Amino acid sequence: MKRLLWFMASLTLGIMFTAQSNALANSGSLSTTAKVTLSGDGSTKPVNPGGPTDPDDSGNNGTGSKGKLTLDYVPNLTFKQQRVTKGQIVTTATNRGAYVQISDRRFTGAGWQLQVKPSPLVGEKDFSEISAAALQLGSASFAKASTTNVSASPTVTDSATSLIPIGSYSLVASANKGTGLGTWLLQVNRSTIAPTKLLVNNADVKQQQTYQGALTWLLTDTPQ
Template sequence: MKKLLGGLALVALTGLFPLSAQAETSNHSTNGIVEFEGEYEKEIYDPENPGTIVDPGESPSTDGPLRIDFVPTLNFGRNKITKSERLFSANAQLFHGDTPARGNFVQVSDYRGTGAGWTLQVRQEEQFTNNQTLNHQLKGAVLSFDSSWTNSVRPQASGPTVKKEVIRIENIGATYTLAEAGKDKGEGTWAINFGASSENTNGMANTLSPSLDAEGNQVLDPTFDNKPVSKNSAVTLSVPTEIMIDPVPYTTVLTWTLSELP
């Protein structure tokens, strides 16, 4: 019995302490830390080729990780006064350098890293006005945005949603939503486009056409190295036929607002 018990004890000890284990081993874990400061550099990108940096000239913008990088200056050009056909298209967006004309666009960036979402809105502060003339206001004139779409180097499925119907600013001072990014949407940089050129590869219909003067000549823009001006039918201004128009420039103010979702 003693030999048998001793044999069992030996087997048990061999199982607990293998002969190959000559020394104890231990594992230790440490942490790696990297910290960043600053923010992504503000660049404006071609709304139809979002990997390409472009120069659309000066524009108001905001700062911070959630910001508006660029908003268009809507110029409807010089137009003949008529009693009918009072629907005027905005000039398409031009750029310094080799980039051709594009539809008008707003560029939004969200680098908060929270995925909280955002809303882009616009408000017309006053009617088109010129206080230095007799008929000083284009009463009933309506600014409209159509053919909305978004573009980014990021997947389209992660982008904001835009209104598919025409956005008509019929109430001066009211706020209209142009795009909305829900939870985990709209991160990175996105172009909110109104219209597109014939060169776009996103399946959007062309809304640009040459801008011609009264003699049928192509209008050139000296601000952009005398590039030809195009009209964008996706952004229009309609003026009622009964309203008197004077041969002067009329202006308005648009406020673009980018808000965090609650």
């Protein structure tokens, strides 16, 4: 069984908490910036999946990756802290235009897998580390980047309520053999019922400060 690594793209997360243990939290915010170094040949520009450009991600011009199988775009996300429930801080992404863009230009149609790994969050003042946290992508779906894309759709493998834990890769989408050809957009945070969330253990937040972490997106050839 063959597993070929193609690309890794890093996304930094800055999170502001105003929470205190055993107390209701005030509003906070999160801002992220994509940092990617990729190489190859033949690039695809990010495609706006409908509607105006996301103002929370207006400076994101994509990864600039090149090759036959590429991760073209990963989103910056902004989270707004909403509440503390049973010792948990729950933050919800505010940008409704978030998406991940993947292009498969190979003639083989071998398929691919998309995984993501969150890193621990580190406080900018005291360097305290939060590892008791997880992401939920929420409701997610694939859309074609063009009407000329005639391939069958990839599959979202992560459910709306699945937890993506810190420190390990989680499979979020895949294309079986013969599917996922062309350029596809994995759209997230479109649903108000099942939005993209960040869940943090309230007891791990020692003081009001910005916490910095990373999301690493990994696109691989499907094992054969």
